[in-house]
Amino acid sequence: MSSLKIQDLHVRIGEKEIIRGLTLEIPKGEVHAIMGPNGSGKSTLSKAIGGHPDYTITSGDVLLDGVSILGMEPDERARQGLFLAFQYPMEIPGVSNANFLRAALNSRQSEGEEIEAVDFYEHLYEEMDKLEMRREFTSRAVNEGFSGGEKKRNEILQMAMLKPKYAILDETDSGLDIDALKIVSAGVNAQRGPNIGCLVITHYQRLLDYIVPDVVHVMVDGRIVRNGPKELALELEEKGYDFIKDALAEPVSA
Amino acid sequence: MSTVLLEEEMTDTPAAPARLLSAGPAAPGQEAAWEQFTKIPLPTRTDERWRFANVKDLDLSPYLQPQPVDETTREELLARSRGLEKAAGRMVFANDQLLSREVLSESLTRLGVVWLPLEQALVEYPDLLQQYFMREEAILGGQKFAALHASQVRTGMLLFVPRGIEIDLPVEAFHWLHGANSSCFPHTLIIAEERAKVTVVDYYESADTNAPGLACAVNDLWLGAGAQVTYVCAQNWSREALAFQINATVVGRDAQARSLFAQLGGRHVRSESVSHLRGPGGRSDMLALTVAxxxxxxxxxxxxxxxxxxxxSDLLYKNSLDDAARTIFSGLIRVDPGAQMTDAYQKVRNLLLSDDAEANSAPGLEIEADNVRCTHGATSGQIEQEELFYLMSRGISKRAAQKLIVNGFLQEVIERLDQPEIGARLAEMVQAKFAAHR
Known part of the structure; x- marks a missing residue:
């Protein structure tokens, strides 16, 4: 029951079907990776699960600990314990990172209650230190003028502060140099444990050297075509996606 | 100070208030202004300077001359006059009567700073008023209302900062409008001599946030060579008020003026602001934020x-519009023939939160010098769906996310003030307006 379960999901953008019957289950405590070539629908999957209004789910279901989240607004899904780390985090001019995070945490409090400012900053600074983020990031506008690496660190900081049950990390390695990649990966690894399930979406195997998955899924044309242990990622790296595409038999389910 | 006189007046039983339009001038000496007011017709739809405006809204017949407030109201309004934690001085007016004047820094008077209610300044410093009081004509269409103000003004704040004196803390004034259909005529006159420095905050408030009323304010800033003046006007009249604000800022050599108009209240608000860059090297930052x-x-x-x-000159006006709110921005940059090396900038941003809201922008340039840089631009847009989704994906409700984005949008204006305490106060007022909405 404690899992993020995606059942035979079909997703359209406009008239075009992008996800075409995808099934996947991430039990709490595990890290799964989805690898796939560009255009396979990886990012669509994360946005659709998050509840982005541009993505229409035509059939299938997404269950968070056994409860369907498809009828929920994006904010409600988040409060149920879902977290998306964005490939391209948005810049929000004029809204400080600290105010943004406080608003996010306050949204999880019961009506009329707010988190204590002192506790908040203590917690925030502790998590920022882990990600080697300077204090000035609290007063800077959300992601505005941040470098690629700073934006990704900021995503992981939010994840650490919000303590989700399930996190989907969409191309977290894109735009990162090796040092930033190590810091971000360490940030994710520090959060691994029995209380969280992670789905790491990536095009390259490189990230999986640092965030070592329990299971690897290969996605092609909106479906999972292969499941395997972490070594599968290495095989893909070596042989390329064409090898999978060529050998593509019937779609499999996880 | 005329405190004794004031209390006597307030214990009198007030006579039935006269209608403004039949009242005549407030005092001897204001007849000429009254005559001018009655002679100038109300603006019409075809008047270019009132383009886009709903001129039907400008009927002045319902409004009454201001009446003194009673002792209970006085106490209540004084208690509600919450300004900044630290101020150099604070005057509180209600219906054009001075309720209190707190001088927190006596030493400034010894340095020659003159800080008086207008009626007292008129007696003690007639030359100052002769030289500066409403000396710049209203040229943006509001002549009738400037004349009305001149014929009705009874009090207000005069602040004269002599050469080289810097007042570190802001000076504040509260203007309260009290009673249904009451009127008031707030006046602020700031004269900063050479290298003087001061910040002034005016708060315009209504005792009852639903009472209809009329406010017709004038604020003039005079900056001598190298002076630095920051002026903030936090307008929060009742949501049924008709309000006019007419501002003239005269900037001398190497002086720096900065003004911010926060428009929160009012049913129909007309704001006219003119910066005269009169001395070489002068600079004026003109800021405004509107939550309509x-x-x-x-x-x-x-x-x-x-x-x-x-x-x-650098102008930044930002409007946030919800429901069926309307905003109008019409701004002109003029560069006189001799004003070479002018650098003028004008930026207007409208954020529309509703399909029924309407933002009109009409920027304009009149350039008669050849070596200048003038830039202007106006844009309107809605909240970006991707921004909203990003905030919501963190658990923040749609409404709270919208508020965050609007606050962020207005924050740029507040930051340009570069006065964190005043900025925080303004942000609080914006928050209160959001909280009262819906």
Whole structure:
């Protein structure tokens, strides 16, 4: 029951079907990776699960600990314990990172209650230190003028502060140099444990050297075509996606 | 100070208030202004300077001359006059009566700073008033209302800062409008001599947030060479008020003026702001933020007049519009023939939160010098769906996310003030307006 379960999901953008019957289950405590070539629908999957209004789910279901989240607004899904780390985090001019995070945490409090400012900053600074983020990031506008690496660190900081049950990390390695990649990966690894399930979406195997998955899924044309242990990622790296595409038999389910 | 006189007046039983339009001038000496007011017709739809404005809204017949408030109201309004934690001085007016004047820094008087209610200044410093009181004509369409103000003004704040004196803390004034259909005529006159420095905050408030009323304010800033003046006007009249604000800022050599108009209240607000860059090297930053909702109309007209070379002006007006609110921005930059090396900038941003809201922008340039840089632009847009989704994906409700984004949008204006305490107070007022909405 404690899992993020995606059942035979079909997703359209406009008239075009992008996800075409995808099934996947991430039990709490595990890290799964989805690898796939560009255009396979990886990012669509994360946005659709998050509840982005541009993505229409035509059939299938997404269950968070056994409860369907498809009828929920994006904010409600988040409060149920879902977290998306964005490939391209948005810049929000004029809204400080600290105010943004406080608003996010306050949204999880019961009506009329707010988190204590002192506790908040203590917690925030502790998590920022882990990600080697300077204090000035609290007063800077959300992601505005941040470098690629700073934006990704900021995503992981939010994840650490919000303590989700399930996190989907969409191309977290894109735009990162090796040092930033190590810091971000360490940030994710520090959060691994029995209380969280992670789905790491990536095009390259490189990230999986640092965030070592329990299971690897290969996605092609909106479906999972292969499941395997972490070594599968290495095989893909070596042989390329064409090898999978060529050998593509019937779609499999996880 | 005329405290004794004031209390006597307030214990009198007030006579039935006269209708403004049949009242005549407030006092001897104001007849000429009254005559001018009655002679100038109300603006019409075809008047270019009132383009886009809902001129039907300008009927002045319902409004009454201001009446003194009773002792209970006085106490209540004084208690509600919450300004900044630290101020150099604070005057509180209600219905054009001085309720209190707190001098927190006596030493300033010894340095020659004059800080008086207008009626007292008129007696003690007639030359100052002769030289500066409403000396710049209203040129953006509000002549009738400037004349009305001149014929009715009874009090207000005069602040004279002599050469080289810097007042570190802001000076504040509260103007309260009390009673249904009451009127008031707030006046602020700031004269900063050479290298003087001061910040002034005016708060315009209504005792009852639903009472209809009329406010017709004038604020003039005079900056001598190298002076630095920051002026903030936090307008929060009742949501049924008709309000006019007429501002003239005269910037001398190498002086720096910075003004911010926060438009929160009012049913129909007309704001006219003119910066005269009169001395070489002068600079004026003209800022405004508007939070308009329901059927509010906020009509802002601005004029950046570069009269001398090497002057700069930088205007940033931001409007947030919800429901069926309307805003108008009409701003002109003029560069006189001799004003070479002028650097003028004008930027207007409208954020529309509703399909029924309407933002009108009409920027304009009149350039008669050849070596200048003038840039202007106006844009309107809605909240970006991707921004909203990003905030919501963190658990923040749609409404809270919208508020965060609007606050962030307005924050740029507040930051340009570069006065964190005042900025925090303004942000609080914006929050209160959001909280009262819906």
């Amino acid at each position: 909702d329901n059927a509010q109309e906020v009509d802002a007209r601005t004029f950046q007049i570069h009269e001398a070379p090497n002057t700069s």
